[in-house]
Amino acid sequence: MLTVLAVVLLSIVALLAIPVAVAFRASWPETSQNDVRLRWAFGLINIRIPASQRKSRPNKAKKPRKKPRHSQRSVQRRRNAVVSVARQKQVRRRLTRFASDLWRAIGREDVRLRVCIGLGDPADTGQLWAIMGPVAGILANVQGASIAMQPDFVDATFELDGSGSIQIIPLQLIFLTVALLLSPLVWRAIGQVRTQVNVDEEIAQP
Numbered sequence: 288m289l290t291v292l293a294v295v296l297l298s299i300v301a302l303l304a305i306p307v308a309v310a311f312r313a314s315w316p317e318t319s320q321n322d323v324r325l326r327w328a329f330g331l332i333n334i335r336i337p338a339s340q341r342k343s344r345p346n347k348a349k350k351p352r353k354k355p356r357h358s359q360r361s362v363q364r365r366r367n368a369v370v371s372v373a374r375q376k377q378v379r380r381r382l383t384r385f386a387s388d389l390w391r392a393i394g395r396e397d398v399r400l401r402v403c404i405g406l407g408d409p410a411d412t413g414q415l416w417a418i419m420g421p422v423a424g425i426l427a428n429v430q431g432a433s434i435a436m437q438p439d440f441v442d443a444t445f446e447l448d449g450s451g452s453i454q455i456i457p458l459q460l461i462f463l464t465v466a467l468l469l470s471p472l473v474w475r476a477i478g479q480v481r482t483q484v485n486v487d488e489e490i491a492q493p
């Protein structure tokens with residue numbers, strides 16, 4: 288039984304160690320030109336993933352759904368808590384190192400990526416950019432790719448346009464992600480977020 292289990296585990300590890308190559312052309316919110324091609328097992332499996340086509344539907348006047356105010360305040364408190372903790376020097380350094388390790392683990396060819404992010408509030412966007420700015424600086428200087436990230440301090444938006452070819456080893460990405468999740472620093476940060484949210488909710492209660 289143990290032998291069978293060991294063979295299964297070794298087989299899974301071997302499969303995860305095989306590189307996956309992805310050639311892509313992607314944009315958002317415009318998705319009509321999106322195209323992704325996936326190649327695995329050194330070309331044995333070659334799959335094209337076409338862009339999803341949205342069916343046209345007759346325009347109907349719909350009233351925008353408004354979230355309850357208490358729900359909006361709860362989401363805002365969680366966002367503020369996450370941003371506050373993520374701005375800590377040690378946490379920011381760990382996340383930056385993870386992004387750097389992750390990027391080095393990805394083989395890339397002719398990668399071009401443009402991202403614009405805005406939260407609809409200049410203060411919130413500024414807090415987010417305090418975290419994303421260092422990461423954007425690292426990505427802007429990497430070799431073999433042209434990557435630009437910029438904030439939008441006016442509108443709530445997420446725009447993406449990119450193309451290129453990347454090669455990843457799933458086992459390596461899993462290892463980096465698990466190492467991040469098992470980091471005591473990350474667990475302390477999660478605990479701080481929960482504590483801060485609970486304190487804010489208690490203060491907000493009448």
